Amino acid sequence: MALLETSKYSPGSVLGSVNPDLASERQTASFCVEKLTALLDGGAEQTRIRRAVVEAIESDPVFSRENQYFQTQNERYEAAVRKAVHLQKKMHEMGWTENGPEYKYIYRALSGDVAFLLHRVFMRSISVLGSDKQIAKWIPLATRHQLIGSYAQTELGHGTYLQGLETTAVFDIAAQEFILNTPKISAMKWWPGDMGRSATHTVVFAQLYIHGKCHGIHPFIVQIRSLQDHSLCPGVTAGDIGPKMNFEHIDNGYLMLKNVRIPRDNMLSKFCEVRPDGTYVRQGSQKINYFTMTTVRISLISDEVLTPLMKACTIAIRYSAVRRQSKLKPGEQEAKILDYQTQQEKLLPQLAAAYAFHFINDYLQELFNRGYREIQRKNFDMLPELHALSSGFKAVITHHCTAAVEICLRACGGHGYSLLSGIPSLYTKILASCIYEGENTILLLQTARFLIKCFMAASAGHPVPPSVTYLAAVKPGKCPAKNKLDFLRPDIYTEAYQHVAVRLISSTAAKLQDLIQSGVKKYDAWNQCTVQLVQAAKAHCHYITVKNFAETVEKLETKAGIQRIMKHLCDLFALHGIFSNTGAFLHDGYISASQMDTVTASYLDLLAVIRKDAVPLVDAFDFTDKSLNSALGSYDGQVYQRLYEWAQKSPTNKDKRTELLENETPPVLTDKQ
């Protein structure tokens, strides 16, 4: 990692051949980049561990992503399998374990470009849903990779609505087996990762039938490929679902089952069991399982959403400090595009959002750890709030970050559109996060349902969970800000966000009530309010994000330099949100038109302030050139050289020369005519 020789950067690093336009940005950093990196990592020791993992992974040629943009889907898949197998060796060699401190950095260091990720989901679902006996049988086999697991839930015609799944598992008492079937085409399992080509086993979710009675969806372990020759098992049809916008390295698959028989023991039976005589028995509480589903939504935020946004910001901001285009002042040389207000207005709010979401992610992680401890003590009180927060924040953060990565891409102009910039693949990958693990609109409506319920409870004087107590204290009032400086006060803008959230939740609750009272059926009334319910859920999450950012900044009092720049970012995040949603704040006059003009002025001023530290702020994310894999975002800013070097990996038609052209259009001009 070539870092700059200045006290603001880590010691011992060298400037090397850094583009002078980029070097000058670093020389004027207002804060210590290394300290900010440690803050983001959760301590200097974490930074050290992370860097050691990155170093070990990136120095190993098997994990190289250098040629990735030129590879076919098949090459990507084969490389990912190779990496997955090699990773097991590497972990052994390095002494890394799944419970060790290094583990969380491995996936990040690989940029997720590895196969068999569903194998872990397969194992987790057995651990959570399986009986002790099942765990004892399958987990050691899976751990030793003597089988390759997948997880088959979604069907061609069924995603969100699990009760609608059509795959059936009929219990055959005589044979003590389940018979699995895909009754029609829409029942085909579709999407499961690692299933198209790799998996030998999978957990299939199917409607359980005993004596002709349906007991709903249950999980079954099904072998789909031979362990001898990897051919499909009898009755199994499976393959790859075809190309996607990204994830070329994953063999997302389809699966059809025709009278596939599995032993009775293969139904995962921690919570439900089918006895030999066909008796169906429910046992234990499924609530912990339900909790697992919500934690997945939170756990994906860091790796799948924040990291891509931080990478996109790093690439776009470094490029904007190096790219010069047009003249800002007559007679001078062409200006860095980062000096144009419009460019700042594109990129800096995304940078602020990356920090805002990093801190809200910390907050959510902590909350979920607490929730987990409570649940282990059989206290399930926090579950509804955790479910609402995980749903809402998954939706809001994935949506916001996806849009942000696209803005970064466009802000790099034509070069951003080249795969070599690294941003297109960040975009096409992060986009999927808006859809998987719960489609965003559906999730926001789940949050909204919780908010409406809490609002009603709070209005009736009943106690509500901590994150929504603000709904009880509805104050009409007006924003007290008198000038630009007032809008840099966290209490002022946090209050404004709170006001909007309360207003949207309460007015939608009122609309819902009115419709029902006027005789509209409850489900119709709900549907007629969903556009506004989504807005309300977003406003709630936005408010909590701003509030949490402000509180985080406050706690940085011992780190003056960092606190100052974080305060600017927090202000920018908050004011950008108001500037981009003026209507929400103007609607009931909470913020007046002239106050809104002040917000705009304050917001635009902040852009120029943060612009000065923009490069150090992305340097603090501490991505290596290899992890960015970008011709635009390298630490040294040698953009044009890299683009040219990389472009030369492209196919040429040297071998066949004019074959294609000549056959059809014989040239008659002589050379140099």
Place this chain on the structure above:
Amino acid sequence: MALLETSKYSPGSVLGSVNPDLASERQTASFCVEKLTALLDGGAEQTRIRRAVVEAIESDPVFSRENQYFQTQNERYEAAVRKAVHLQKKMHEMGWTENGPEYKYIYRALSGDVAFLLHRVFMRSISVLGSDKQIAKWIPLATRHQLIGSYAQTELGHGTYLQGLETTAVFDIAAQEFILNTPKISAMKWWPGDMGRSATHTVVFAQLYIHGKCHGIHPFIVQIRSLQDHSLCPGVTAGDIGPKMNFEHIDNGYLMLKNVRIPRDNMLSKFCEVRPDGTYVRQGSQKINYFTMTTVRISLISDEVLTPLMKACTIAIRYSAVRRQSKLKPGEQEAKILDYQTQQEKLLPQLAAAYAFHFINDYLQELFNRGYREIQRKNFDMLPELHALSSGFKAVITHHCTAAVEICLRACGGHGYSLLSGIPSLYTKILASCIYEGENTILLLQTARFLIKCFMAASAGHPVPPSVTYLAAVKPGKCPAKNKLDFLRPDIYTEAYQHVAVRLISSTAAKLQDLIQSGVKKYDAWNQCTVQLVQAAKAHCHYITVKNFAETVEKLETKAGIQRIMKHLCDLFALHGIFSNTGAFLHDGYISASQMDTVTASYLDLLAVIRKDAVPLVDAFDFTDKSLNSALGSYDGQVYQRLYEWAQKSPTNKDKRTELLENETPPVLTDKQ
């Protein structure tokens, strides 16, 4: 084209195996689809010609795009070259000419998936910039495809700012030649289509030097590859710039020149000539050339922007009528996702936008035709307005449609993310339109400059061009709407849009003035206003779009059925714009909070109204299944079958079985364990 047997659809067509959920949508169409298609085409005769072209192209296997999603970049390129060559034969065979009525439908029918498009730009630039002698020499050669042309303007380090181009052309009097050079890496030509592998010649833009004096940018015809063996000419380095988000079929290229000598005659010399003695002579007016650049921006709207949006709407809306998910009413079967308000709110405004932009495109085409006639009469008065309109609308329409296609993609959930849905490639292609032919932010600032100038002129009582006369009539006032119905009055909402445009333009003009009067340098003041100037330019274009849509609807009085549904779409487009930008209308109280609640109610009501005709409204775009190339958007709605059939083109590892897996992880489980 399998069309439905109902009087609302074209006669003689059959229902076939249309998905019943889709068929039911068509049975209740409130208007005649065939008549709307004719309206969109500009007459039934145009529809007939278009369908004949589509039929001829789509029945020819060389033009097939069926395997496209599974092809590598190289395969895509080679197919595009094959198609380009075949197209020449086809045109000859069919009797189609470049000036015939069929021509404009060919590109659409090919979905742009053809090589040598830059060959036409090469020819056009010679026709426009070349002397009669040069035209006589080069155009026949190009027409007979005895050379393959490209157009090399953009450089690795230079896009927008043409004066900054670094390639040099030094005149050598002794040899009567120009010596072309790429003085540094940033001067390398970068992006030109057809240049990476195909072109033999290109028009290079370079700084002209005579006797050491720079005369600025001029165009030169340069041969880059041998006509004998297609090898690169001496001094030329060229190749493909590497993978992009889309356009895999195009060999966008780079070009470096090292002391490449070309005859004096190769400088295109209609406007500027270098005499044998080195005398530099300017001649004629370049204004017509300048006009050509602005018309390109308008001409791309139809093929590159509207067609993709219409396709995306067709796919997403048909799919939403077929896909059932979750229950809207307890006890009923799962609901069509199109029946959810949130889904309607995603898709129907995009459908309305497709119509709105179709009509504004008609308006712009007409205006430019008029402009062209004036310019031929040496009347250049319309140029500034045409430039402002072409810049602003190119930016606004490409931006809006790109966002709309992304919404369509996400609205299809996981299946939208599959390349087989057809939407990802529409998205990755349309995204480029925000960047090429003028980056959108730059273009909007050009429009803003015109608007500020006109606003100043209008304020001083001077005459201004027709599209901005409204700036002279600034009325403060309030919106007179009293109820929901009032907001369905085009005069009411058009006036509201006009009010916002005037307010944003005038307030930004005032800010600019204030800054300059307070001593800020003019260029600094401009930069400090650019975020708001962009907003003002967008508001202007939005206003004109709404106004034009309303006027178009008014003119449909003889077509009652169509007029009714178009009126609904116009209302929806207008109210969606207000609903999505409430702040702009609330800011000065032009629309009050309670009026805004009425707008919201009116807007949400409209969704349910238009939803009933949603499928017929996309059917009217009249895309064949082949042109959509989508597993989700087929006319018959057999979504799941198509996805499954297509998926089976994917690679499998049947051939090598467990090779990859077995080497590293020997299985020990026996089958059926």
